[in-house]
Amino acid sequence: MINHPDGQVILLAHGDGGALSRELVEQVFLRHFKSEPLLPLADAALLDDSGGRLALTTDSFVVDPLFFNGGDIGKLAVCGTVNDLAVSGAVPRYLAASFMIEEGLPLATLERVAASMAAACAEAGVQVAAGDTKVVQRGHLDKLFITTTGVGWLPAGVEPGYHRLAAGDVVLINGFLGDHGLAVLSRRHGLELDGQIVSDCAPLNGITGALLARCPGVKIMRDLTRGGLATAVKEIALAAGVDFRLEEEALPVRDVVRGAAEMLGLDPLYLANEGKFLAVVDAKEAQTALDVLREHPLGRRTCAIGRVEAGRGNVYLQTVMGGTRLLDLLAGEPLPRIC
Amino acid sequence: MINHPDGQVILLAHGDGGALSRELVEQVFLRHFKSEPLLPLADAALLDDSGGRLALTTDSFVVDPLFFNGGDIGKLAVCGTVNDLAVSGAVPRYLAASFMIEEGLPLATLERVAASMAAACAEAGVQVAAGDTKVVQRGHLDKLFITTTGVGWLPAGVEPGYHRLAAGDVVLINGFLGDHGLAVLSRRHGLELDGQIVSDCAPLNGITGALLARCPGVKIMRDLTRGGLATAVKEIALAAGVDFRLEEEALPVRDVVRGAAEMLGLDPLYLANEGKFLAVVDAKEAQTALDVLREHPLGRRTCAIGRVEAGRGNVYLQTVMGGTRLLDLLAGEPLPRIC
Numbered sequence: 001m002i003n004h005p006d007g008q009v010i011l012l013a014h015g016d017g018g019a020l021s022r023e024l025v026e027q028v029f030l031r032h033f034k035s036e037p038l039l040p041l042a043d044a045a046l047l048d049d050s051g052g053r054l055a056l057t058t059d060s061f062v063v064d065p066l067f068f069n070g071g072d073i074g075k076l077a078v079c080g081t082v083n084d085l086a087v088s089g090a091v092p093r094y095l096a097a098s099f100m101i102e103e104g105l106p107l108a109t110l111e112r113v114a115a116s117m118a119a120a121c122a123e124a125g126v127q128v129a130a131g132d133t134k135v136v137q138r139g140h141l142d143k144l145f146i147t148t149t150g151v152g153w154l155p156a157g158v159e160p161g162y163h164r165l166a167a168g169d170v171v172l173i174n175g176f177l178g179d180h181g182l183a184v185l186s187r188r189h190g191l192e193l194d195g196q197i198v199s200d201c202a203p204l205n206g207i208t209g210a211l212l213a214r215c216p217g218v219k220i221m222r223d224l225t226r227g228g229l230a231t232a233v234k235e236i237a238l239a240a241g242v243d244f245r246l247e248e249e250a251l252p253v254r255d256v257v258r259g260a261a262e263m264l265g266l267d268p269l270y271l272a273n274e275g276k277f278l279a280v281v282d283a284k285e286a287q288t289a290l291d292v293l294r295e296h297p298l299g300r301r302t303c304a305i306g307r308v309e310a311g312r313g314n315v316y317l318q319t320v321m322g323g324t325r326l327l328d329l330l331a332g333e334p335l336p337r338i339c
Numbered sequence: 340m341i342n343h344p345d346g347q348v349i350l351l352a353h354g355d356g357g358a359l360s361r362e363l364v365e366q367v368f369l370r371h372f373k374s375e376p377l378l379p380l381a382d383a384a385l386l387d388d389s390g391g392r393l394a395l396t397t398d399s400f401v402v403d404p405l406f407f408n409g410g411d412i413g414k415l416a417v418c419g420t421v422n423d424l425a426v427s428g429a430v431p432r433y434l435a436a437s438f439m440i441e442e443g444l445p446l447a448t449l450e451r452v453a454a455s456m457a458a459a460c461a462e463a464g465v466q467v468a469a470g471d472t473k474v475v476q477r478g479h480l481d482k483l484f485i486t487t488t489g490v491g492w493l494p495a496g497v498e499p500g501y502h503r504l505a506a507g508d509v510v511l512i513n514g515f516l517g518d519h520g521l522a523v524l525s526r527r528h529g530l531e532l533d534g535q536i537v538s539d540c541a542p543l544n545g546i547t548g549a550l551l552a553r554c555p556g557v558k559i560m561r562d563l564t565r566g567g568l569a570t571a572v573k574e575i576a577l578a579a580g581v582d583f584r585l586e587e588e589a590l591p592v593r594d595v596v597r598g599a600a601e602m603l604g605l606d607p608l609y610l611a612n613e614g615k616f617l618a619v620v621d622a623k624e625a626q627t628a629l630d631v632l633r634e635h636p637l638g639r640r641t642c643a644i645g646r647v648e649a650g651r652g653n654v655y656l657q658t659v660m661g662g663t664r665l666l667d668l669l670a671g672e673p674l675p676r677i678c
Contacts (some may be wrong), residue, residue, distance in 0.1 A: 008446040014474050024472060032453040054393070058435035058488055059471045091543045095399035107347040114371040130488070132398045133363060135353050137675055141478040147437045149397055249625035336476055
């Protein structure tokens with residue numbers, strides 16, 4: 001894509017959160033938008049503000065179908081943006097919500113989505129502070145897209161960052177992987193396992209706040225959305241210039257998710273989550289962090305899944321069979337409209 | 340829509356910025372999002388911030404075609420959001436930009452849009468601080484939508500507000516009406532007048548800043564986007580509980596725009612502008628304000644178009660023929676995807 005000829009086109013994979021997404025952002029957007037806060041490509045941008053460090057993040061939600069087991073586009077639009085702030089260490093405060101609607105969308109659908117957003121805002125303790133609505137002709141947009149932008153403040157003393165990672169650090173995740181991705185896919189494709197798999201969509205600022213309060217030394221946090229755990233860990237490894245070694249045996253995946261993913265030819269490590277995050281902590285703090293997370297309703301199944309090693313950006317998975325598998329960014333096999 | 344039965348659907352007119360848009364926002368969004376900063380439905384939300392008053396605004400851009408005489412969706416996405424901050428009296432600082440892209444969009448198109456955004460950001464003195472990209476399957480979205488969210492700060496002492504309007508205040512606008520709306524429509528419909536009409540799309544924070552610097556007593560400003568001048572004035576009249584009397588003779592409309600609008604059955608007073616705003620000032624400050632605005636490149640054709648009168652939300656247009664026409668919110672005849 002560096003020397004793209006005229007006529008090269010956007011592929012679905014440019015939106016999958018994997019390797020091509022990264023390339024698109026670097027080759028197109030970063031090149032044009034030379035802004036210091038954008039450069040780290042963090043989940044939320046930290047803005048200069050005379051009164052403190054302001055955090056800003058934005059996300060568009062195009063999930064199909066609009067409603068799925070465990071959530072809907074509205075809940076997702078609130079939680080996804082709240083979570084980007086939360087894993088940045090920020091306290092989410094305000095959302096801006098912009099709605100793009102296809103002519104003919106039942107008003108009842110919009111009501112249901114708005115009500116769901118309001119409930120999620122209440123749960124997360126944020127307010128919608130600004131909004132916009134556009135309607136386009138039938139066929140110009142599939143039903144409903146929502147962009148949410150989040151504003152929050154980074155408490156003094158909280159400063160997660162790639163530069164703080166060091167060999168020996170422990171990687172924690174707060175529960176089962178892949179639930180959101182499969183809940184959406186099973187509803188979309190009418191699979192009979194629909195109903196058994198529930199999206200984990202939830203606002204994470206409560207649990208990240210609890211963690212930071214007790215373990216202010218948390219080195220980095222990351223939510224495991226598009227591209228899943230594997231892509232998130234690989235991106236951190238590349239950005240920090242360290243290796244990660246994960247234990248397959250320690251990775252929590254529900255049996256029903258593992259079975260359905262196998263049936264669909266998907267790897268749960270690459271499936272989207274909307275209520276899961278990883279935290280990297282100093283080994284000395286790992287037990288405290290585990291305890292704190294397990295005390296929270298969204299962290300009952302928290303576990304340590306691996307460690308940081310000196311290296312140059314590789315992610316190794318120690319398989320149950322005793323082998324080693326190299327994990328890379330999600331590439332190919334895009335799952336469009338998963339969030 | 341208040342007692343809507345199941346099955347009522349979103350109409351194109353719900354997105355036109357007129358009466359039905361207002362109803363939708365009040366009946367659906369305000370009801371669910373009970374947030375103090377959202378309640379005034381101002382162009383930008385003013386947020387509580389220990390360090391000052393933070394302003395936040397968001398807008399989705401779905402203009403069709405993507406490129407038109409005088410601008411494109413990228414320039415529009417920057418200027419539209421910058422202008423919402425500017426007319427709120429805020430100094431725009433950061434943008435978050437979220438891109439929703441149809442699979443198959445030429446990469447060159449996206450490059451061109453991003454470059455245009457970067458140029459507009461430079462002109463406006465803002466930075467893109469956060470972003471997101473989603474790609475959807477062919478046919479699920481028409482080419483490209485962009486949501487921009489703007490963050491700015493309200494300088495101390497600046498506090499425009501409806502409550503400050505009083506009989507005798509003077510209404511100023513900074514130039515010709517309807518250029519943007521007709522530039523987009525003529526390109527979309529391949530009218531032969533294409534080329535003669537150029538969108539006025541421009542960042543207004545320079546000129547609003549200049550005005551506030553010299554006339555800090557400006558009572559209210561408003562950009563004249565979807566719904567045009569008439570809708571903007573009517574909304575202010577309703578919100579402030581005053582009447583407005585505008586002089587048709589004083590309204591600046593280019594001959595080519597007037598002619599084309601007539602041909603298409605459109606009223607220039609309801610056509611969208613993307614580089615025009617109105618300012619209401621105390622009569623004693625009107626001449627100073629006029630002088631300041633005319634000194635600015637975006638205000639050479641500034642003129643006084645009417646006055647505030649005691650009343651209850653009516654907008655009267657004194658016609659050239661000596662009659663009086665009552666102006667209302669835009670209703671019916673929606674012009675979708677004009678911005």
